[in-house]
Every structure is written in structure tokens, then in C-alpha cells.
Amino acid sequence: MRRPTLADVGAVAGVSAKTVSNVMLGRREVSEATRLAVLAAVAEVGYEVNLAGRGLVSGQTGRIAVVVPNVYQPYFAELAERLILALEPHGYTTMLRIANGGAAELDAVLGAAVSNVDGVIYCPHFRPDHDGSLQPRRPVVQLGGAPTPHWDCVVMGEFAGAEAMTRHLLESGRRRIALVWNSSPGDKPGGDRFEGHLAALRAHGVERDDALFVAGSDWDRRASGYEAMVGLLRSGASFDAALCVNDAIAVGALRALRRHGLRVPQDVAVTGFDNTDEGEFTVPSLSSVSPRQEEMVEHAVAMLLDRIAGDAVPPREVHTGADLVLRASSRLQPS
């Protein structure tokens, strides 16, 4: 029960292996009669192209690695799904790789772990501290996260989104806005989301208060947001809003506030980031920044295909927008 080869098909159809190859590749230099005979033989013996053989000749694999920190987090799951579906029509299959943490992520992008793919789409979790000493061996496009000058980046509207959401809170009369972030403990806040938040504060003449900054453990799990918010409540800080770094953290924070007897949004407004499906069903439903994933994925795929085709311009940055999705958790009136 050996897997049939081109030669086997050719023997059945009465032509050479090369002619069968030409038919499989859709070449025109094959007569219609031969083509039909070959296709019949292909069906008869159940032939399937062996991509190893083809790849050996072409030097291409037809595969793209998508590197995400995890996939149980709705944000990355949705991203991964969109990427898989966007790559498919271009003839690429997707190797999904789970890698999180600086070293593992960089290895997944730069190391031997992703050999045998034509390119990499990298969705970072932490800001990678890559000093540029290692060059990627194949085209890399980074999707989200803090941009680096080492490869192409699609930068989501982090700054604009955080700024707009903070402005929304300020305009609703909130003044003491807590930040529930996901940096490792001891870390300083940073990144474009943080900068966007600061910009809005400055624009409204509100002073920044570091006592209102709290970070969960290094996972952006719901439980981490819960812990972080519990910590903030215990610290005795007073605040009337919580800008959470993403929806998962916000969901955890919502629960902590509820447990603590605080009403959302009357006592504290809560907002998230990513606009995951889940936010529509929380109690109260969650205001969030929607990052236009579709647009991001489109850009990432287009840039990667350019690179694979041999485009050699220096690394680019594409910036996408962000939209506010306002729901009950940040309105003054309860839903």
C-alpha cells in the first residue's frame, strides 16, 4: 500500500510522470484528452501531491508559522483563527506555535523551531527585548505589541485607543482612574497604551497618580485581573474608574469589585481592551477598545507575502486604528 507517485499515475494513464506533473500544476502544454485521462488516473489510484518532493525542488514549503503566546485567551484565539483563514486562499497552511515569555517567543521567531516554513507571523505577549544581534532567517511580520525596528510590524491603535478610552472616562466625570495592567510585578508601566492614557490625562490637566497603578501576575488571565483588583482595593486607594489593559483583566476586575460590594458603573467605571466576544455578556457589559483585527490581519498577511515574494525594502510599520465600543460598564446609568 505504498503511496502512489506521479510515475504510478503516469503508468495508468499511459503518459510520463512529467506529463502528470504538468497536469497537476495546471500547465497549458497538455492536450485536453491527455488532461482528462490523467485526471481519471489520479482519481483511480488516489494520488496526492507529495509536498516534500515539490518543496525540495522549489525551495518553498507552502507553510507559515503563526506564533502566539497562547490560544485560550480570546484575543489570540480570534487572531489565530483570522490568520489561518486569511492565509488559506493564498495556498498556505498554518503551523500554530504556542510560545510565551521573552526567550521562548524569540526562539520561536528566530530559532530553529520555525525552520521549514516560508515565513512567520509573530503575535507577541511581552514586549520582546530583542537587541537585534540575531537576524531572523526568514520573513517575519509582528502583529500587535510594541514595534521593533528588526522586522515588519503591524501596530494596532494602542495609543489612540487608550487615549480615546481615557478621554471618554474623563468626559464622563471620572477623575481618579486606576490602571490595571499586566506587567510583571515590579515592572514599570509602559507601552503605547500607557502613553495614550497619559496623553489624555495631560490634555485634561489631570495629574497622574502612581498609587492607582496595579499589575497582575504576568499572565493576562481573568484570575490575574481579579488578584490585581483585590490588591488595589486592599491598598485603600480611592478611585472611580479602572482602565484595564485588556478584556480578560477587566473581567477579573469586575468580579473583584462585585465581591467587594462596589457597583459598576455607579461607583467605578470599568473598561477593557480588545473587544472580545465575552465583553458583550459580562455583567455589566464591558466597554472596550476594539482593535480592528480584520484590518490588522489583512496588513500582516499582505506584508508577509510581499516579503516572501522577495521584497527587500527596510522593515516597515503599518498603523491601524481603534474604535471605542461603549457598553454599560462605563456609563453613568446602570443598564
Add this chain to the structure above:
Amino acid sequence: MRRPTLADVGAVAGVSAKTVSNVMLGRREVSEATRLAVLAAVAEVGYEVNLAGRGLVSGQTGRIAVVVPNVYQPYFAELAERLILALEPHGYTTMLRIANGGAAELDAVLGAAVSNVDGVIYCPHFRPDHDGSLQPRRPVVQLGGAPTPHWDCVVMGEFAGAEAMTRHLLESGRRRIALVWNSSPGDKPGGDRFEGHLAALRAHGVERDDALFVAGSDWDRRASGYEAMVGLLRSGASFDAALCVNDAIAVGALRALRRHGLRVPQDVAVTGFDNTDEGEFTVPSLSSVSPRQEEMVEHAVAMLLDRIAGDAVPPREVHTGADLVLRASSRLQPS
């Protein structure tokens, strides 16, 4: 800038390509001195094994296709992540394929779409109506869903889980248990979960009432559970519990009940299935059947590896257990 080959490494190390190959494969018939020299040369030229070449010789690809209906649904996302991580230590990389709906799913399992992998792990969405006329061309293990006699199946504790949860509801004094299912409209309920539910009803002498069966659209999205529950409420049926076919549906149902002014669990107990992370953070937190995913994934991977190794016994069925995770949504006392 051609990609270096075994011969290139050999030229640097002063040995033949074959010896380099032996080093890469970890063969013992290489002296320690040669081994070190080769490894140094590998690092120097940045050599990476070309899997196309290796695959051509070995006839293996080192890849497994994981077919899921979607990945934005936490149940499948968690499953996919576990599978990827479980396959990695065995030297396999995962091609994640998104396929939903009977035809697309079967094609993804049987058709040419998954050629060039060593095996397939298939997580079905609908019960596949496969008549067995098409034989899979490579080892297939089905993970979850209704078992078929056509390939190996890991059957989660659907019957046991649904029975236990229904029993729990009955023992808490609930008598009119609505079923919020995910079959297409017009479909009859079915499957082991349904049977498990019926068994528990029978055991308690409670009669089944088809007016309490409601199905969302064919997606197990949260929104679908919302719609389904709205429909049930509009129908005027009276019920004191809702056994939802999965957590996503349950989350939607919770929202619909809340909107309608019904209290959970005081007026209506709500339960889900899958025990996704999200259920811990809903309001109220969600009772759910936990399917022991870890165990399922373990079995699936083990069975697939057996098959790939050439195990030719007839298709097997492995049944895994299920655990009740009881939270506020099905307790009589509010949390």
C-alpha cells in the same frame, strides 16, 4: 545566500555530508571529536535540517493536522492548545485547520486538504454523518463528539456528565428543566448528552416535556444561547432550571434571563458544559460539567501515535470521565 546543506556543513567540518547527517540524527557511530567539530560547523554556517529532504527519504512529514470547527470558542481553543503542546514533545508540529459544517469537516479529515501530514486529530462540531464509503488515507483519531466506527474515538463523558448534572438539579428540587441545545432549528435533540439527561429524568420519575427543549442557531456562540433563551421565555413555558449544552450557550442564556428579570439561581438554575475558564467569572458563576480535557488529549495523542507506528487493530473507543463543577448558578443560596 543559499540555505546551507549537509554538504556545506561537511565541507567546513572536514567530513562527509553523511557524517553530519549522523550527528544531526544523534547516531552513536560518530566519535566525540567529530561530533563536536560538526556541531561547531553547524553553528558556524547556521545549518537547519531541511524537512523536505528528510521527509522524502523517510516518507514521514513530522506534522499532525488538528481539525477544529473554530478556535474562538474557548472549548476548542483550550483543546487545540493542549493538543499542540502534547504533540510537541513527540517531535510533531501541528497544522491547525478550521473546518466547520459536515461537508467541510469530512473533507478536512478525508480529503486532499490534509495530505502531507502523518495523522489527523479531528474535533467534530456536528455529529458527522459519514457513511464509511470514504476511507481516511491516514490515521485519524476523533476527539469528542458522537463516536463513529470508522476510526479511533475518544468519547468524553457526555452521557455521565449530563446525567450527573441533571441529577444534581433534580436533587436540588428542580423539576422543570429546560434544555438549551445547539442543534439546527427543526432538528431533534440527540447525542449522549441528551440521553444522559433523559436517563436521569427517568431515574427520578420526572416526565420529559418537549416544550422545554429549545435550540439556538447552529453556532454554539454566546449570542446563540441568548436567542434561544429569549425564544423559550417568549414561548411562555415555565421552568426552574436550564441545562445548557455548553458554557457559551449558558453565558448567553444567563444574560437573557437577567434581562428578563429572572434571578439565577433563585428563579432558574443554569448549568453549562465544558467548564471553560469564563464560567468562573460570570454573574453568577456557572456550574458546569468538566470533561477532563487533559485525559482526553492524552488518549488521543497516544492512540494516534500508535496508529502512525503501524498499529492495525480495528478502530477503538476510549471513554473518559466527567466531573461536576458546582458554582453559584445552580445553588439555591445566592452567592
Add this chain to the structure above:
DNA sequence: CCTAGGTACTTCAGCGATGTCAATAGTGGA
């Protein structure tokens, strides 16, 4: 009738890696 040019197909080499088997070097014993 001959030839140029096209069509349809075949033959051949080679992509990179590894299995087979032969060759070589080194070791210990007679």
C-alpha cells in the same frame, strides 16, 4: 517536396537527506 515553427510529450538531472554497504584506520592477539 522541403523546411520552419509550433504543439505535445519525454528524458534527464538534481533539489537535500538518509539507508546500504564498502572502505579505512586503529587495536589487540598470535
Add this chain to the structure above:
DNA sequence: TCCACTATTGACATCGCTGAAGTACCTAGG
């Protein structure tokens, strides 16, 4: 000193496929 044996290493063929180049046949134009 020579031989048998083991431990390493190398030469070659091969996996399935496709690009390049070649062959056979046919048609049209002279």
C-alpha cells in the same frame, strides 16, 4: 610482523517532484 576484528567514516543510490532541454509529429508556407 601480520591478521582479524572493531570503530568510524565515506561513496552511492534513492526518495518524489519539477526545470531544462530534447524528440516526434504536425501544419503551413514556400
